[in-house]
Amino acid sequence: QQQVKQSPxxxxxxxxxxxxxxxxxxxxxxxxxxxxxxxxxxGPALLIAIRPDVSEKKEGxxxxxxxxxxxxxxxxxMDSQPGDSAxxxxxxSIGNTGFQKLVFGTGTxxxxxx
Amino acid sequence: xxxxxxxPKYLVTQMGNDKSIKCEQNLGHDTMYWYKQDSKKFLKIMxxxxxxxxxxxxTVPNRFSPKSPDKAHLNLHINSLELGDSAVYFxxxxxxxxxxxxxxxxxxxxxxxx
Numbered sequence: 001q002q003q004v005k006q007s008p009x010x011x012x013x014x015x016x017x018x019x020x021x022x023x024x025x026x027x028x029x030x031x032x033x034x035x036x037x038x039x040x041x042x043g044p045a046l047l048i049a050i051r052p053d054v055s056e057k058k059e060g061x062x063x064x065x066x067x068x069x070x071x072x073x074x075x076x077x078m079d080s081q082p083g084d085s086a087x088x089x090x091x092x093s094i095g096n097t098g099f100q101k102l103v104f105g106t107g108t109x110x111x112x113x114x
Numbered sequence: 115x116x117x118x119x120x121x122p123k124y125l126v127t128q129m130g131n132d133k134s135i136k137c138e139q140n141l142g143h144d145t146m147y148w149y150k151q152d153s154k155k156f157l158k159i160m161x162x163x164x165x166x167x168x169x170x171x172x173t174v175p176n177r178f179s180p181k182s183p184d185k186a187h188l189n190l191h192i193n194s195l196e197l198g199d200s201a202v203y204f205x206x207x208x209x210x211x212x213x214x215x216x217x218x219x220x221x222x223x224x225x226x227x228x
Contacts, residue, residue, distance in 0.1 A: 034216075041222075042222070043219030046216045046217065099145075099170060100162075100215055102217065104156070106155070107156070
């Protein structure tokens with residue numbers, strides 16, 4: 001129940017295309033869903049995050065779509081660029097503990113071809 | 115200017131040895147974390163400290179012992195190293211211990227046990 005399932009494991013997209021990464025969860029107590037971006041040799045960095053009371057959040061070319069009833073959320077990268085090539089992790093945490101304990105998905109390695 | 119720093123960046127050691135990884139953050143954050151990222155890139159929380167107090171302690175062998183001498187530092191000591199301990203270890207920090215807060219990750223320490 002603490003798992004977050006992420007797909008696909010890897011993704012190749014042409015420059016200018018749309019990258020879509022999907023995540024699913026079981027625990028309905030999760031109430032915060034961030035996406036982290038990790039470049040090779042670096043630590044993950046927060047990209048965008050959403051609460052389940054909204055269905056979509058957009059920041060520049062990055063959009064999170066959230067489907068509470070289906071317990072799924074996804075990251076869309078519009079106009080994908082070679083600089084977006086990285087590993088993307090979805091995550092979830094529970095608020096009632098008072099502390100942030102992130103459960104990460106298994107990661108998606110994105111390659112944007114020039 | 116480094117927000118979260120870790121030393122060393124690389125650590126190669128033999129089975130049975132004891133080693134430490136140091137982490138420092140200059141962001142003024144109250145909460146710090148240790149994560150383990152395995153060879154498949156799976157990222158899992160190990161420990162979290164808030165104001166020098168342990169708040170998250172995942173199912174980690176007791177050979178791993180975190181120590182927080184002050185709010186800005188969280189070190190990880192590992193006794194009797196095993197082959198399975200080989201991984202990248204990330205330190206992270208956040209301003210608040212609450213749910214919706216960004217975690218800032220360090221650059222990681224790649225531990226190789228031979």
